[in-house]
Amino acid sequence: MSQDHPTSPETDTYQDLLQKKSVRLLLVILISIAMPLSLWGLADWTHKKGLDDLRQQLDARMNLYSSNIVSELEKYEYLPIILARDPILKALFIPDATPEQVDRANRHLSAIRETAEVSVVYVMSPRGITLAASNWDEDMSFVGRNFQFRPYFKNAMLGKVGHYFALGTTTKVPGYYLSYPIENGQQIEGVVVVKVSVARLEESWSNSKEEVVVTDNNGVIIISSTEDWKFRTFKPIAKEKRDQLIQSQQYLNSPLAPIESGRENSIDDHTKRLTIRHPQGWDKNAPNWEDVYIRTRKILGTDWNLHYVFRESRLREDAIDSIIIGAFAWLIAILSFLYFMQRRNMINNRLHFQEQHQKTLEQAAIELESRVERRTKALSEANVRLEEEIKERLKAEEDLHMAQDELVQAGKLAALGQMAAGITHEMNQPLTAIRSYADNAKILLERNRLEDTRSNLEQIANLCSRLGKISGQLKVFSRKTPSEKAPISLTKVVTEAINLLSSSAKLEQVQIHNGINDDSIMVLGETIRLEQVLINLLRNALDAMGAQEKAEIWISASTNNRRVSLTIRDNGPGFDEKDMARIFDPFFTTKEVGQGLGLGLSISSRIIQDFGGVLKAHNHKDGGAVFTLELLQAPNG
Ligand code: ADP
Numbered sequence: 001m002s003q004d005h006p007t008s009p010e011t012d013t014y015q016d017l018l019q020k021k022s023v024r025l026l027l028v029i030l031i032s033i034a035m036p037l038s039l040w041g042l043a044d045w046t047h048k049k050g051l052d053d054l055r056q057q058l059d060a061r062m063n064l065y066s067s068n069i070v071s072e073l074e075k076y077e078y079l080p081i082i083l084a085r086d087p088i089l090k091a092l093f094i095p096d097a098t099p100e101q102v103d104r105a106n107r108h109l110s111a112i113r114e115t116a117e118v119s120v121v122y123v124m125s126p127r128g129i130t131l132a133a134s135n136w137d138e139d140m141s142f143v144g145r146n147f148q149f150r151p152y153f154k155n156a157m158l159g160k161v162g163h164y165f166a167l168g169t170t171t172k173v174p175g176y177y178l179s180y181p182i183e184n185g186q187q188i189e190g191v192v193v194v195k196v197s198v199a200r201l202e203e204s205w206s207n208s209k210e211e212v213v214v215t216d217n218n219g220v221i222i223i224s225s226t227e228d229w230k231f232r233t234f235k236p237i238a239k240e241k242r243d244q245l246i247q248s249q250q251y252l253n254s255p256l257a258p259i260e261s262g263r264e265n266s267i268d269d270h271t272k273r274l275t276i277r278h279p280q281g282w283d284k285n286a287p288n289w290e291d292v293y294i295r296t297r298k299i300l301g302t303d304w305n306l307h308y309v310f311r312e313s314r315l316r317e318d319a320i321d322s323i324i325i326g327a328f329a330w331l332i333a334i335l336s337f338l339y340f341m342q343r344r345n346m347i348n349n350r351l352h353f354q355e356q357h358q359k360t361l362e363q364a365a366i367e368l369e370s371r372v373e374r375r376t377k378a379l380s381e382a383n384v385r386l387e388e389e390i391k392e393r394l395k396a397e398e399d400l401h402m403a404q405d406e407l408v409q410a411g412k413l414a415a416l417g418q419m420a421a422g423i424t425h426e427m428n429q430p431l432t433a434i435r436s437y438a439d440n441a442k443i444l445l446e447r448n449r450l451e452d453t454r455s456n457l458e459q460i461a462n463l464c465s466r467l468g469k470i471s472g473q474l475k476v477f478s479r480k481t482p483s484e485k486a487p488i489s490l491t492k493v494v495t496e497a498i499n500l501l502s503s504s505a506k507l508e509q510v511q512i513h514n515g516i517n518d519d520s521i522m523v524l525g526e527t528i529r530l531e532q533v534l535i536n537l538l539r540n541a542l543d544a545m546g547a548q549e550k551a552e553i554w555i556s557a558s559t560n561n562r563r564v565s566l567t568i569r570d571n572g573p574g575f576d577e578k579d580m581a582r583i584f585d586p587f588f589t590t591k592e593v594g595q596g597l598g599l600g601l602s603i604s605s606r607i608i609q610d611f612g613g614v615l616k617a618h619n620h621k622d623g624g625a626v627f628t629l630e631l632l633q634a635p636n637g
Contacts, residue, residue, distance in 0.1 A: 080180035106136035211309035487634030497534035
């Protein structure tokens with residue numbers, strides 16, 4: 001049965017163990033799949049989120065940079081226009097202008113440059129020769145130099161405002177050129193040019209530690225905090241155009257080489273991801289090649305573009321950070337789970353233990369109950385058996401009693417028979433004698449022998465008194481309840497009894513020694529009946545010793561433990577061993593017929609029993625009979 005339905009705790013535990021093991025294995029597999037997946041997902045999400053955030057950030061930054069450039073350039077937009085109307089400069093175009101006028105114009109331009117904080121301000125003739133310049137007194141003075149080839153000059157000569165970025169051919173300083181024609185009516189007399197340095201912009205941008213790049217309409221990098229990239233391009237320029245640009249000396253001798261790049265993919269319309277060679281000036285520990293995001297937008301009001309270069313490694317750092325955080329979260333989750341499992345196991349174990357304990361207790365209780373039940377049953381059975389035994393015993397006792405009663409009855413009948421025989425014998429003899437005395441008296445009376453008749457009548461009277469005696473003795477048996485006991489003086493009773501027999505003793509020459517001289521000995525009893533017992537015992541002693549020489553009787557008493565022992569010893573023949581057991585039986589006598597009824601000792605024994613005492617007899621070692629009366633001592637006073 002137990003094989004079909006395994007229910008033992010051992011089997012359960014084994015199955016649990018198997019189940020737990022497979023659950024654990026499953027968990028480990030799940031975690032080892034879920035963890036890298038989730039971490040990868042987290043990294044990817046962080047990357048994308050980072051990119052989204054980046055775009056917004058970059059847009060904000062780029063707006064700032066863009067407006068910075070626009071405001072910087074616009075600031076000077078008005079300057080050539082105003083200067084074109086300046087009479088001091090216009091005086092340069094009066095025919096035969098004096099050297100004083102030229103000098104005045106030079107100083108004027110120098111003052112304006114200083115006030116406007118621009119790079120150079122100069123005035124050109126329609127042929128492109130510089131007539132006056134703010135740097136007239138410097139080594140690199142533009143005065144006398146021809147900048148006819150510059151597009152800004154050409155534009156101004158056409159009546160347009162000229163905007164142009166270039167490296168100064170003389171100063172080699174990059175700058176933004178703004179030009180405006182100096183007009184005299186319909187005629188263009190000359191051109192005024194303001195060169196604005198972009199160095200200030202570059203300087204402020206490089207402090208921000210952001211890679212911000214400005215390319216001009218040719219795609220050439222004109223502003224960059226990375227020195228390496230200056231006058232290079234993100235994309236290679238077509239050879240023809242390149243040659244043309246080199247010839248124009250816009251970028252002096254710069255080879256206009258493209259920045260070395262590898263893979264390129266477009267993220268959106270304005271953003272692309274690019275692998276570029278690591279430029280000098282970036283971190284020294286960085287790898288040779290680096291992935292960057294480049295976001296591009298036009299600078300409004302110009303034909304320039306603003307590029308923001310963002311290193312992907314920064315996004316990666318964020319992704320790595322998120323992976324680390326994610327891994328930590330996993331670790332904490334796993335540890336928490338393990339802790340939870342451990343705790344749950346502990347609680348389960350404890351519960352299991354408690355359940356086991358409970359079960360054990362319950363089993364013990366059941367066992368105890370069944371034991372108690374068994375015990376109770378056994379006890380009740382034993383009880384029933386005992387009751388039956390008691391019943392049997394009672395029955396047996398009853399039977400015994402009945403048997404005893406029967407025996408007693410039989411004994412009584414036997415005793416009655418014996419007594420009847422004794423009485424008959426005792427009575428018959430005197431009755432027969434009375435009959436014959438009466439018959440004789442009748443005859444003697446007829447014969448008138450009065451004296452003889454009297455004698456016969458006396459004999460009859462004697463015999464009648466003898467019969468009275470016999471019946472008197474029998475009266476004792478008719479007494480049913482013992483008489484009241486009272487404290488009596490032992491000395492007194494003994495002395496009385498001796499006195500009553502003293503004449504007989506004297507006659508039979510028996511010496512009685514009364515050893516009782518302590519008058520204070522009091523016993524419980526009745527004077528007359530105790531006297532009767534003593535007389536009977538002394539009479540027996542006298543009878544036993546008969547005509548023996550030196551017949552003596554000793555009477556003594558002792559007290560012990562609230563009992564008084566009275567001893568009457570004679571030096572007669574004592575008892576026959578065979579008669580010892582019977583001397584207290586009623587009608588047992590060794591005396592001749594007519595001498596004794598055999599009732600004395602049985603009556604005496606009964607009287608002493610009535611007093612709560614006991615009468616015993618034994619032979620003295622020196623011969624003679626010894627009777628001991630053990631009586632209850634009465635409290636003195
Ligand atoms: P009875 O005197 O009529 O024989 P008892 O009952 O007094 O009856 O005595 C029973 C018997 O006990 C006596 O017949 C005698 O044999 C014996 N007996 C009693 N007293 C003595 C004694 N002092 N010495 C020897 N025998 C005794």
